[in-house]
Amino acid sequence: xxxxxxxxxxxxxxxxxxxxxxxxxxxxxxxxxxxxxxxxxxxxxxxxxxxxxxxxxxxxxxxxxxxxxxxxxxxxxxxxxxxxxxxxxxxxxxxxxxxxxxxxxxxxxxxxxxxxxxxxxxxxxxxxxxxxxxxxxxxxxxxxxxxxxxxxxxxxxxxxxxxxxxxxxxxxxxxxxxxxxxxxxxxxxxxxxxxxxxxxxxxxxxxxxxxxxxxxxxxxxxxxxxxxxxxxxxxxxxxxxxxxxxxxxxxxxxxxxxxxxxxxxxxxxxxxxxxxxxxxxxxxxxxxxxxxxxxxxxxxxxxxxxxxx
Amino acid sequence: xxxxxxxxxxxxxxxxxxxxxxxxxxxxxxxxxxxxxxxxxxxxxxxxxxxxxxxxxxxxxxxxxxxxxxxxxxxxxxxxxxxxxxxxxxxxxxxxxxxxxxxxxxxxxxxxxxxxxxxxxxxxxxxxxxxxxxxxxxxxxxxxxxxxxxxxxxxxxxxxxxxxxxxxxxxxxxxxxxxx
Numbered sequence: 001x002x003x004x005x006x007x008x009x010x011x012x013x014x015x016x017x018x019x020x021x022x023x024x025x026x027x028x029x030x031x032x033x034x035x036x037x038x039x040x041x042x043x044x045x046x047x048x049x050x051x052x053x054x055x056x057x058x059x060x061x062x063x064x065x066x067x068x069x070x071x072x073x074x075x076x077x078x079x080x081x082x083x084x085x086x087x088x089x090x091x092x093x094x095x096x097x098x099x100x101x102x103x104x105x106x107x108x109x110x111x112x113x114x115x116x117x118x119x120x121x122x123x124x125x126x127x128x129x130x131x132x133x134x135x136x137x138x139x140x141x142x143x144x145x146x147x148x149x150x151x152x153x154x155x156x157x158x159x160x161x162x163x164x165x166x167x168x169x170x171x172x173x174x175x176x177x178x179x180x181x182x183x184x185x186x187x188x189x190x191x192x193x194x195x196x197x198x199x200x201x202x203x204x205x206x207x208x209x210x211x212x213x214x215x216x217x218x219x220x221x222x223x224x225x226x227x228x229x230x231x232x233x234x235x236x237x238x239x240x241x242x243x244x245x246x247x248x249x250x251x252x253x254x255x256x257x258x259x260x261x262x263x264x265x266x267x268x269x270x271x272x273x274x275x276x277x278x279x280x281x282x283x284x285x286x287x288x289x290x291x292x293x294x295x296x297x298x299x300x301x302x303x304x305x306x307x308x309x
Numbered sequence: 310x311x312x313x314x315x316x317x318x319x320x321x322x323x324x325x326x327x328x329x330x331x332x333x334x335x336x337x338x339x340x341x342x343x344x345x346x347x348x349x350x351x352x353x354x355x356x357x358x359x360x361x362x363x364x365x366x367x368x369x370x371x372x373x374x375x376x377x378x379x380x381x382x383x384x385x386x387x388x389x390x391x392x393x394x395x396x397x398x399x400x401x402x403x404x405x406x407x408x409x410x411x412x413x414x415x416x417x418x419x420x421x422x423x424x425x426x427x428x429x430x431x432x433x434x435x436x437x438x439x440x441x442x443x444x445x446x447x448x449x450x451x452x453x454x455x456x457x458x459x460x461x462x463x464x465x466x467x468x469x470x471x472x473x474x475x476x477x478x479x480x481x482x483x484x485x486x487x488x489x
Binding site for chain 1: 381388392402431
């Protein structure tokens, strides 16, 4: 296996286990690169990448930009605020105008599910989905799985609980697909109002009791409550949510095993997890961030380097 | 025409050559106090590890720094073919060191060019010398020559030199293969 089976990275749904393994082994090499005295390699020096963020992002945008720069790509950034999008330009027009400036790859975040797929059908560039609405966020799932694998050796047979706002989370869907492809068992846990209907059809277990989920799992991925996406009230108060689904040190220590704690960030300290949990030795939140750069370098490298013959 | 594939070096000859290369290196580097050895991935590392081991035995210096270097991210034929990287494992800085760079076959010189670039991520060496087992004469694309050469051979571009190692192919030997 020397190349990805796909031209774009639109979602975990579209890639194979071999693709994931190839991304991981390449990411291990890049992790070594970013720990060198000189952290830059010239691989993508003739590639121009546009980061199109139609929706706010700090971590993902920084991580992609750093990954691109470490690979020596030329980078242009675009954010929807202060652009012609506000003047009514369509997505295809915006992107085609950017591509007319000879851009080879597009990293896009958009509020609409399927925006990346739509773009891949209409423009001639390699597309990486950096989050499309509540649909997928493939690089996040890859870096989560990579980080777990680094700690536990393999995902096979491991139990991963995804806890919190499943309904509004693109991280949840990508994570479920990715972990299952790698052989893990997956459970989702959250309030009934934040649990999508028919989610068990994805082959996941559904649990509404946080303690039971924690006792079951080897790894807990704590999702952020996405208040900005909630047009209506899904739970009475934030305080009540925290009482029911917030993870604190007392609860963590009362488990009869040490589980790994992941969080895709940004953390709402004191809501879904308390500070002492986020900063504990069971938390690998900062490793996730470091691995994020390496995994994104691998994805960019493999897609850009994919020979067409 | 000689039959293909043809063995151009067998285990005994290889052993003699590696021994000779070590002696030549000692002539320049003496005790290797300020020298480091770097093997190029994927196939140069087997030769480099052998040389490193023999040098440690002959000089008695058990602390000669050794590293594996992968050049994939520095290659110029990226996008012409799919390239899978290997491990780089260099846990020292080469600043002001005398670097002995080792590969199995010197052909177009492009791998070595990439290797020189890749190496610079670990510092600015005092000087760099190249050791190769097989030098395919008259086939260079770049002005790169080895200082220490195991065997020089004349070959045409359609031919291929394959080096087998005990570690990977269960026997030490060098093949000349004709593609037809």
